Amino acid sequence: MNAPSDMPRLKGYRFPRQIIAYAVWAYHRFALSTGDVEDLLAERGVTVSRETVRKWVKRFGRHFAHCIKRDRPAAADKWHLDEVVVPINGVKIWLWRAVDANGDVLDILVQPRRNARAAKRFLKQLIARFSRPRVIITDKLRSYIKPIRQLAPDADHRAHKGLNNRIEGSYRPTRKREKLMGRFKSPGQAQRFLSAHDQINTIFRPRRYRLSAASYRHVRSDAFDLWRSYALEMTA
Incomplete structure (x- = not known):
């Protein structure tokens, strides 16, 4: 997931918000540990400790979950x-x-x-x-x-x-x-x-067996767009 590089910097944090958003996304989207996310970031040239990843997940996982709950369509009855x-x-x-x-x-x-x-x-x-x-x-x-x-x-x-x-x-x-x-x-x-985990999985784990390949890619693209917009709302 490549968030726009022109996102405004997150006050009080050394790393850009797109890196923090990527770490939170990877941790919740896949069955990864904080150490796994640390290695993924290291492969991309970002040196960060697993403890920092843990703090990001704890702090901003709630933010993304709140945004998803806020914007989700009405639930079925x-x-x-x-x-x-x-x-x-x-x-x-x-x-x-x-x-x-x-x-x-x-x-x-x-x-x-x-x-x-x-x-x-x-x-x-x-x-x-x-x-x-x-x-x-x-x-x-x-x-x-x-x-x-x-x-x-x-x-x-x-x-x-x-x-x-x-x-x-x-x-x-x-x-x-x-x-x-x-x-x-x-x-x-x-x-x-x-x-946080259940709400994030709601938008990134659609029922793929019900969708054609083109529809699934469209849904996935919409989910990434939502994630980028929520990353812009992140605050310290």
């Missing part, structure tokens, strides 16, 4: 909700995720519980952002029943394990990154990282 365990320091922590009918991740929430209170907190967060859905598909976890009745009484709630295959595939990138990072160190770290 059919949601898939699911939860999966993420072991952190020997403790079971639950990752709640929602995707729409197009397979785009709406939001995630890392919580220590898998009960009605946790389900209500997550659903409330989703409705505040996207309004009430027409259909909600979940597994057979009974904790969803009461919150959905309270917060989205008109929604068609379909509790069926087999209907939720769309969201099951969205966990693969998470598991890959979790393995590469040697597991998450804290719930806060998991929340910060996955909130």
Whole structure:
């Protein structure tokens, strides 16, 4: 990814914003470690430490995720909700995720519980952002029943394990990154990282099997244009 070289310099940073944007993109787009990104930059003549890459990813990953959330089109009115365990320091922590009918991740929430209170907190967060859905598909976890009745009484709630295959595939990138990072160190770290990672993957991982080669290249080009515009919005 070659961002325009005439981008204004980022105040307080030694490296141009196009290099920082490239590092954040490479880290989230591929299953790379900060050391891998360090080597990619070194091959291009940019000498930077992996710790610097880590700080860039932490600081600006949130920025890009915020921009993507801000500009994304309206979500489909059919949601898939699911939860999966993420072991952190020997403790079971639950990752709640929602995707729409197009397979785009709406939001995630890392919580220590898998009960009605946790389900209500997550659903409330989703409705505040996207309004009430027409259909909600979940597994057979009974904790969803009461919150959905309270917060989205008109929604068609379909509790069926087999209907939720769309969201099951969205966990693969998470598991890959979790393995590469040697597991998450804290719930806060998991929340910060996955909130950015899922949103960035939304624009750079379209459902390629549904697109012709020409359409895929067009979508990819649009994603790069968006990334460049978001890089211009970066601030110290």
